[in-house]
Amino acid sequence: MPALLKHSFLASTLLFSFHVSAAISLLITDQNNQALEHAIIEIETLDAVQTNIPDTPLVMDQIDKAFSPHVLTVPATSYVIFPNSDDIRHHVYSFSKAKPFELKLYAGQPKSPIMFENTGVVVLGCNIHDAMVGYIYVYNNSHVYMSNAKGETTIDIAPSNIKNAWLWHPRNNNGVKHKQVINLAELKQAKATVTLTLPVAPVKATGSFQDVFKTAN
Numbered sequence: 001m002p003a004l005l006k007h008s009f010l011a012s013t014l015l016f017s018f019h020v021s022a023a024i025s026l027l028i029t030d031q032n033n034q035a036l037e038h039a040i041i042e043i044e045t046l047d048a049v050q051t052n053i054p055d056t057p058l059v060m061d062q063i064d065k066a067f068s069p070h071v072l073t074v075p076a077t078s079y080v081i082f083p084n085s086d087d088i089r090h091h092v093y094s095f096s097k098a099k100p101f102e103l104k105l106y107a108g109q110p111k112s113p114i115m116f117e118n119t120g121v122v123v124l125g126c127n128i129h130d131a132m133v134g135y136i137y138v139y140n141n142s143h144v145y146m147s148n149a150k151g152e153t154t155i156d157i158a159p160s161n162i163k164n165a166w167l168w169h170p171r172n173n174n175g176v177k178h179k180q181v182i183n184l185a186e187l188k189q190a191k192a193t194v195t196l197t198l199p200v201a202p203v204k205a206t207g208s209f210q211d212v213f214k215t216a217n
Helices: 003-022 184-188 209-213
Strands: 023-029 040-045 071-075 078-081 090-094 101-106 114-116 120-126 133-139 143-146 152-156 162-168 194-197
Touching (some): 040 152, 071 078, 143 152
Parallel strands (some): 023 194, 071 133
Antiparallel strands (some): 023 152, 040 143, 040 162, 090 101, 090 120, 120 133
């Protein structure tokens, strides 16, 4: 093999190996070993990277009397628009300290998006349909990941570059604002899928906006 091609092949191999070793597969479960969807892992890295703010508003829709998505991750100072895709009107509001606001009874799309300046968890409700509950997770770190329906997600960061890590879920036993600190040793020594366990309340215990908001402040 010619020297130039050999060096190019070696460099490509090393780069590929780095990316493979940098990925950490996670499985998020509750105290009963059941997969947790909508669990968020927030990572602070040693090399401070500026969070990219979206050029266009992020979307928290209302479909079939439910917020869609159920959990929306938003970089601080981003804008969010709240279209109503139902054929009935909704009245969206939040009392959360991170962003109290109100969109009075409306159909279609509000005139203006709303900026979420402060980090934290914003619990959303509908003044007409109490069972409608949604969450906006506002963050200031560049690396945020959410688990899928199987409780799975992948962190594409080299373990050696992780400074701090937190785990959050809307049904956290310690309240909706609580973020559990992740033991970095579990991530840095990972050779296979890492399982993180978070105790949560039963689904029925947080079946309405009022139930959730009792633990939100």
